[in-house]
Amino acid sequence: MVARAIQAAVTATQMPPGVFSLLHGRGHEAGMRLIRHAAIKAVGFTGSQRAGLALFRAAAARPEPIPVYAEMGSTNPIFVLPGVLRDGATTFAQGLLQSVTLGVGQFCTNPGLVFGLRSAEFDALAEAAGRLATASPPGTMLYPALCDHFRASLAEAEKLAGVRMLGKSSAAPALGQVPAAVLATDAATFQTQAALREEMFGPSTLLVSCGSTEELKDLARSLPGQLTATIHGTAEDLARHRGLISILEEKAGRLLFNGFPTGVEVCPSMHHGGPYPATTDVHFTSVGTAAIKRFARPVCYQNFPDEALPVELRNQNARGIWRLIDGQLTKEDA
Amino acid sequence: MVARAIQAAVTATQMPPGVFSLLHGRGHEAGMRLIRHAAIKAVGFTGSQRAGLALFRAAAARPEPIPVYAEMGSTNPIFVLPGVLRDGATTFAQGLLQSVTLGVGQFCTNPGLVFGLRSAEFDALAEAAGRLATASPPGTMLYPALCDHFRASLAEAEKLAGVRMLGKSSAAPALGQVPAAVLATDAATFQTQAALREEMFGPSTLLVSCGSTEELKDLARSLPGQLTATIHGTAEDLARHRGLISILEEKAGRLLFNGFPTGVEVCPSMHHGGPYPATTDVHFTSVGTAAIKRFARPVCYQNFPDEALPVELRNQNARGIWRLIDGQLTKEDA
Numbered sequence: 125m126v127a128r129a130i131q132a133a134v135t136a137t138q139m140p141p142g143v144f145s146l147l148h149g150r151g152h153e154a155g156m157r158l159i160r161h162a163a164i165k166a167v168g169f170t171g172s173q174r175a176g177l178a179l180f181r182a183a184a185a186r187p188e189p190i191p192v193y194a195e196m197g198s199t200n201p202i203f204v205l206p207g208v209l210r211d212g213a214t215t216f217a218q219g220l221l222q223s224v225t226l227g228v229g230q231f232c233t234n235p236g237l238v239f240g241l242r243s244a245e246f247d248a249l250a251e252a253a254g255r256l257a258t259a260s261p262p263g264t265m266l267y268p269a270l271c272d273h274f275r276a277s278l279a280e281a282e283k284l285a286g287v288r289m290l291g292k293s294s295a296a297p298a299l300g301q302v303p304a305a306v307l308a309t310d311a312a313t314f315q316t317q318a319a320l321r322e323e324m325f326g327p328s329t330l331l332v333s334c335g336s337t338e339e340l341k342d343l344a345r346s347l348p349g350q351l352t353a354t355i356h357g358t359a360e361d362l363a364r365h366r367g368l369i370s371i372l373e374e375k376a377g378r379l380l381f382n383g384f385p386t387g388v389e390v391c392p393s394m395h396h397g398g399p400y401p402a403t404t405d406v407h408f409t410s411v412g413t414a415a416i417k418r419f420a421r422p423v424c425y426q427n428f429p430d431e432a433l434p435v436e437l438r439n440q441n442a443r444g445i446w447r448l449i450d451g452q453l454t455k456e457d458a
Numbered sequence: 459m460v461a462r463a464i465q466a467a468v469t470a471t472q473m474p475p476g477v478f479s480l481l482h483g484r485g486h487e488a489g490m491r492l493i494r495h496a497a498i499k500a501v502g503f504t505g506s507q508r509a510g511l512a513l514f515r516a517a518a519a520r521p522e523p524i525p526v527y528a529e530m531g532s533t534n535p536i537f538v539l540p541g542v543l544r545d546g547a548t549t550f551a552q553g554l555l556q557s558v559t560l561g562v563g564q565f566c567t568n569p570g571l572v573f574g575l576r577s578a579e580f581d582a583l584a585e586a587a588g589r590l591a592t593a594s595p596p597g598t599m600l601y602p603a604l605c606d607h608f609r610a611s612l613a614e615a616e617k618l619a620g621v622r623m624l625g626k627s628s629a630a631p632a633l634g635q636v637p638a639a640v641l642a643t644d645a646a647t648f649q650t651q652a653a654l655r656e657e658m659f660g661p662s663t664l665l666v667s668c669g670s671t672e673e674l675k676d677l678a679r680s681l682p683g684q685l686t687a688t689i690h691g692t693a694e695d696l697a698r699h700r701g702l703i704s705i706l707e708e709k710a711g712r713l714l715f716n717g718f719p720t721g722v723e724v725c726p727s728m729h730h731g732g733p734y735p736a737t738t739d740v741h742f743t744s745v746g747t748a749a750i751k752r753f754a755r756p757v758c759y760q761n762f763p764d765e766a767l768p769v770e771l772r773n774q775n776a777r778g779i780w781r782l783i784d785g786q787l788t789k790e791d792a
Contacts (some may be wrong), residue, residue: 177523184518188734189511191741362766369766378758381766392782395758400522406755407525407741414756421740422748424712424729432696432703432715446787448726453780453787 152178159183159192166419168410169194170232173323173401180404193418194404195397197323198351199236200385203340203372205357205365208382209245216356217252220329221260223384225304228263229327230270233352233385233396236324239340242310242333250331253306254290260304262297263327274302274326281320281330286313290331302326311339315346341368349399349406350376352385375399377409486512493517493526500753502744503528504566507657507735514738527752528738529731531657532685533570534719537674537706539691539699542716543579550690551586554663555594557718559638562597563661564604567686567719567730570658573674576644576667584665587640588624594638596631597661608636608660615654615664620647624665636660645673649680675702683733683740684710686719709733711743 127146134144147154152175158164159182167183169176169192176194183192208216223235240246265271282289286309293303305328314320314332324330334340344353353376355361355368362369362381372379377398388396394412397403403410408418430438436445439458449458461480468478481488486509492498493516501517503510503526510528517526542550557569574580599605616623620643627637639662648654648666658664668674678687687710689695689702696703696715706713711732722730728746731737737744742752764772770779773792783792 180523181518184515184523189514189518189738190734191739359763359765362763366766373757377756378760379762380760381762383761392785393758395756397756399755400524404523405525407751409756417741421733422711422729422731422743423707424727426712426714427717428713428715429693429696431693432700451726 155179156182159190160186162188165190167192167194168418170410171196172325173197176404177401191418192404193408193410195232195351195410196401196403197325198232198349198398198402199321199323199347200233200350200352200354201237201239201344201347202235202354202356202384203344203365203368204238204240204246204249205355205361206241206243206245207358207361208356209240209243209249213245213248214252217249217256219384220253221256221304221306223386224306224329225260225263225327226386228265228302229274229304230266230325231386233388234325234327235354235385236329238329238331239343240331240333241337241340242335246331246333250290250306250308253329253331254308257291257304257306258294260293260327261295262293262301262303264298264300265302265326268300270325271300271302274324274328277319277322277324277326278303278305278328281307281324284309284313284317284319286310286317287320287330304328306331308333311335311343314343321348337365341371344368344371344375347375349402351396351398351402352376352378352380354380354383354385356382377402377406489513490516493524494520496522499524501526501528502752504744505530506659507531510738511735525752526738527742527744529566529685529744530735530737531659532566532683532732532736533655533657533681534567534684534686534688535571535573535678535681536569536688536690536718537678537699537702538572538574538580538583539689539695540575540577540579541692541695542690543574543577543583547579547582548586551583551590553718554587555590555638555640557720558640558663559594559597559661560720562599562636563608563638564600564659565720567722568659568661569688569719570663572663572665573677574665574667575671575674576669580665580667584624584640584642587663587665591625591638591640592628594627594661595629596627596635596637598632598635599660602634604659605634605636608658608662611653611656611658611660612637612639612662615641615658618643618647618651618653620644620651621654621664638662640665642667645669645677648677655682671699675705678702678705678709681709683736685730685732685736686710686712686714688714688717688719690716711736711740 130144159179173196176196180192183190281287288308290306290308292305297303308331311334353372377395388411392413395409396411397409399406409415435442441457446453464478493513507530510530514526517524615621622642624640624642626639631637642665645668687706711729722745726747729743730745731743733740743749775791780787
């Protein structure tokens with residue numbers, strides 16, 4: 125149905141026929157055959173780290189290597205600073221659960237980790253978040269294998285020493301459904317259990333309590349690349365944790381303050397990307413107006429007669445676009 | 459000596475110590491060990507296709523893949539259209555030989571192929587270019603292995619049926635020196651001899667005569683990716699060969715008209731890059747102000763308080779830079 129809608133749009137906007145195709149295939153075979161075809165020049169991909177990396181490596185091994193813009197796993201950590209929890213633990217918990225359960229946790233910007241300082245306030249957050257998870261209805265994931273995988277990951281995490289289940293949908297999941305869940309652990313357990321650092325694809329999040337600001341920053345430093353990283357705090361919190369921002373700038377493509385990472389606006393300032401393993405190409409965004417740059421490349425015209433140039437580069441600025449002429453941005457004719 | 463000059467500049471401009479290092483090594487071992495080190499996050503490279511591709515593949519095979527901006531071989535084809543040769547075969551030949559012998563043919567933009575239509579004018583060009591090559595002094599290449607390689611490539615090309623030597627430095631090359639050389643062949647030989655399509659690194663060029671405009675365009679279509687492609691012609695020539703420009707736009711990062719590709723200006727409009735095998739990353743230039751983009755990445759700040767933002771993103775435009783605010787380019791404060 126989606127493909128037919130796109131085909132109709134292609135016709136309506138007089139795009140070249142064949143600009144859009146949909147190929148169905150079980151497993152990776154169709155993708156691997158496509159990526160090895162000489163006519164393919166670039167690849168965009170959203171999915172698991174394993175599949176993305178396999179495509180990336182197959183593209184690099186071609187006689188003519190091609191770029192793969194793979195957007196893969198991300199745990200989208202949230203750092204909750206003390207000030208914001210003093211009055212608003214419940215408000216924060218509500219926002220968190222909404223973000224965690226949006227689209228049954230299948231958004232690539234789903235917040236899977238919440239770091240905070242061990243305190244009465246953080247305990248209150250844990251209690252509120254667990255209660256909200258218990259009250260959340262189970263949800264249907266995109267296909268059954270995702271459900272199986274999420275349930276298995278959840279069961280594995282629950283079994284780990286040092287991990288507690290704070291709350292899980294109390295209603296029984298129907299066929300193809302999974303519960304929402306909030307888990308908790310401490311910094312030491314998080315540091316030693318590799319499974320907790322991996323994306324758990326589905327409607328769950330893990331609260332990690334730290335003993336000190338230094339430990340919070342150490343955990344931030346230990347994280348792999350992310351699509352997003354979020355800080356919740358007061359202005360005072362932020363002034364006291366400038367070092368945390370510097371660390372997160374090295375980790376993520378988008379930094380949020382007092383918000384939740386799900387909801388990705390299509391606009392010029394959006395950067396939906398980030399250091400590996402969030403993506404395989406840190407320069408480009410897969411959402412927003414800059415996303416087209418993945419599939420374009422620069423060409424420089426030197427000493428060409430005006431009439432042989434693309435219309436955007438001719439002396440007369442017929443399109444009225446901004447142009448850099450002798451180092452000056454201008455809309456004037458040259 | 460160059461490294462010491464750069465170190466002095468690092469100190470004088472108060473760059474962080476260690477921002478520049480020079481490692482010497484025979485063979486590829488030093489480069490391969492560097493590229494596999496976890497602290498290395500991006501690689502720029504200029505050299506042969508073989509070495510560049512080896513680095514690129516090693517980088518892609520790392521646990522954390524990193525970008526390799528390898529600028530590799532390019533034959534920088536020139537297309538000479540009939541009108542320009544009618545009056546100026548000698549002038550063109552002089553410009554060509556100057557470009558071919560500049561830096562003893564070791565510039566990556568050295569024009570190694572010249573395509574034209576079989577005609578009395580193209581014969582006159584061949585005669586003039588051969589004469590100028592004969593009169594050119596031999597030159598010293600950067601290191602002995604390059605001399606050996608150039609001499610071997612030249613000897614191999616000369617031996618091919620259908621290839622003629624139009625002229626070669628008449629003076630005897632000293633130790634470590636190579637002659638300048640101009641060779642000629644026809645389109646059919648060029649199509650069938652793979653060796654002629656490869657970069658011959660050194661002060662030589664190959665004139666290829668075509669029987670028709672269609673054959674000229676077919677040869678253009680058959681070329682691999684290039685740093686540059688050049689057209690010489692009159693305005694009338696260009697109007698008659700619009701199709702050639704479209705073909706070359708798909709082949710090269712920089713298109714020149716009535717000029718020679720050696721000489722790469724460091725400016726915002728420079729694009730020194732091109733489709734594989736000219737480079738391993740078609741988006742970026744290794745010369746010009748945009749070259750820094752290879753080593754930078756976007757970070758998006760969402761909902762951050764003004765004082766926690768980088769100074770360039772704060773409401774007050776303290777640096778007076780152009781900024782895109784709500785889709786409008788402006789130097790105003792927000």
